[in-house]
Amino acid sequence: MKITAIREATKPIKSDIRNAYIDFSKMTLSLVAVVTDVIRDGKPVIGYGFNSNGRYGQGSLIRERFAPRILEASPESLGDDSGNNLDPHKIWTTMMTNEKPGGHGERSVAVGTIDMAVWDAVAKIEDKPLYQLLAERYGDGRPKRKVFVYAAGGYYWPGQGIEGLEREMRSYLDRGYSVVKMKIGGASLSEDCKRIEAVLRLLGPGQKLAVDANGRFDLKTAVEYAKALSNYGLFWYEEAGDPLDYALQAELAQHYAGPMATGENLFSMQDARNLIRYGGMRPDRDWLQFDCALSYGLVEYLRTLEMLKEHGWSTSRCIPHGGHQMSLAIAAGLGLGGNESYPDLFQPYGGFPDGVKVENSYVTLPELPGIGFEGKADLYREMSALAS
Known part of the structure; x- marks a missing residue:
């Protein structure tokens, strides 16, 4: 072989x-x-x-x-x-x-x-489905096929405006998501607050909004946003500053009591460990977004999970970045807290196998061998063309 x-x-x-x-x-x-x-x-x-x-x-x-x-x-x-x-x-x-x-x-x-x-x-x-194989090798043998997912979007589109943002977010809610995420930091604080408030008005009971600054802010700006965002009851405030500025992240925790999220731009167990050691992340409320596809793969991700366990973190606090089926399988097989999802963007690489529906921000993984790419027709066309 x-x-x-x-x-x-x-x-x-x-x-x-x-x-x-x-x-x-x-x-x-x-x-x-x-x-x-x-x-x-x-x-x-x-x-x-x-x-x-x-x-x-x-x-x-x-x-x-x-x-x-x-x-x-x-x-x-x-x-x-x-x-x-x-x-x-x-x-x-x-x-x-x-x-x-x-x-x-x-x-x-x-x-x-x-x-x-x-x-x-x-x-x-x-x-076997990858999630089953992972549960057998590294867990208790029983994967959690029902996985939490949130809808990531809310980018700055040319000419979109607040009405366009509302249409986009409403479409995610209509498709079964109860948690949606939008970008901040690409406009002024006052304009971003108007955008946030417009989305919050769309949300019903049990529905939540997360925001993502993509590492844009210095400490002063991150804290200014933290004070404003504290009024909104957000699902999380994501990646306020440079991903390697652990001191900024630690200081921000002193100004923002709500959940924070970061880690998608940390690409090794060692960098993830430095975040846990020095970044002021709180295991009772904060979220870790390490993405195996960007950080040496699942072999390294397993080391990261072991490191988190040694530092008192639960795997349930991990919701990987990327919106791909690999992290979805890992979430089901290893008991992560969920996975990011891009309902409309980065196609055909994002999303789920055909026929998988989102219900109250959860999906149930089908029993497909491997990661399950063959179950997504538009993606598999790209893959099979490469293989041939």
């Missing part, structure tokens, strides 16, 4: 939207297929992966460093002890051969993309 090919293509997910920091007019991602010589139903088992939005495609790193290391390794060195499947941990170690510690920027995205495809292949070889 061996990996026979690793294929990569850079795909556009461009859009006219912007957040407080960047626009998405030239955004790309890497799509990867890991082809094995294991045959199921007369065809080779192929695992698929891609990186989350917000970071660009990593084709050169995948083609020049990480894929060649896997393909040059002996098949025996990449297999599990049974000899009947791949070992994602051994493959991860092979990819990271000759890589110095630190520098968790672009390479973490490249490795995370391949890692996703490897786990997809591993679960397919076992003919």
Whole structure:
């Protein structure tokens, strides 16, 4: 049993939207297929992966460093002890051969993309949903197929205005979401407050709004927003300052009693650990948004979860960024608090398998082998074209 090919293509997910920091007019991602010589139903088992939005495609790193290391390794060195499947941990170690510690920027995205495809292949070889495989290997064997999801949107669109924002948010509520998220920091504080209040007026009992500054603020501005946001009873106040400014995050906690969220731009267990050590995050109310597709994959994410346990955090405080099915499977298999969702953006890579409905901000995962990409027709067309 061996990996026979690793294929990569850079795909556009461009859009006219912007957040407080960047626009998405030239955004790309890497799509990867890991082809094995294991045959199921007369065809080779192929695992698929891609990186989350917000970071660009990593084709050169995948083609020049990480894929060649896997393909040059002996098949025996990449297999599990049974000899009947791949070992994602051994493959991860092979990819990271000759890589110095630190520098968790672009390479973490490249490795995370391949890692996703490897786990997809591993679960397919076992003919199990990835969430079931994870529950058996790392949990109590009983996945929680019903997963909390929230609708992320509320970007700054050209000419959208408050009426456009209201239409967008109303559409998410109509589709079954009870928690929605919008961007802040791309306008003045007074204008953002008007936008927030417009969305709050749409919400009914049990429905909540989260806001996301995408790391835009210095400490003074973050605190000014905190004082204003304290009046709204938000689901969370997300990523106020630079993701590596742990002192800012810790100080902000002294000014904002409500839940805060951050972590989507921390790309290693070590950076996540520094957030927990020095960022003033509160395990009784705050949320952690580490995204395995951007941070060296599930192999590293497992290390992050173990670190959190050692520091007294529950996995239920993790709601990953990215809105992809890999994190959805991890949430079900490892008992995370939920997952981000993009109902309309970054398609066909975001969203759920066809037919999956949102009910009161929860979805129930279907029983599909692997991550379940084959259940989403528009996405699988892109993937199967790459594999062929």
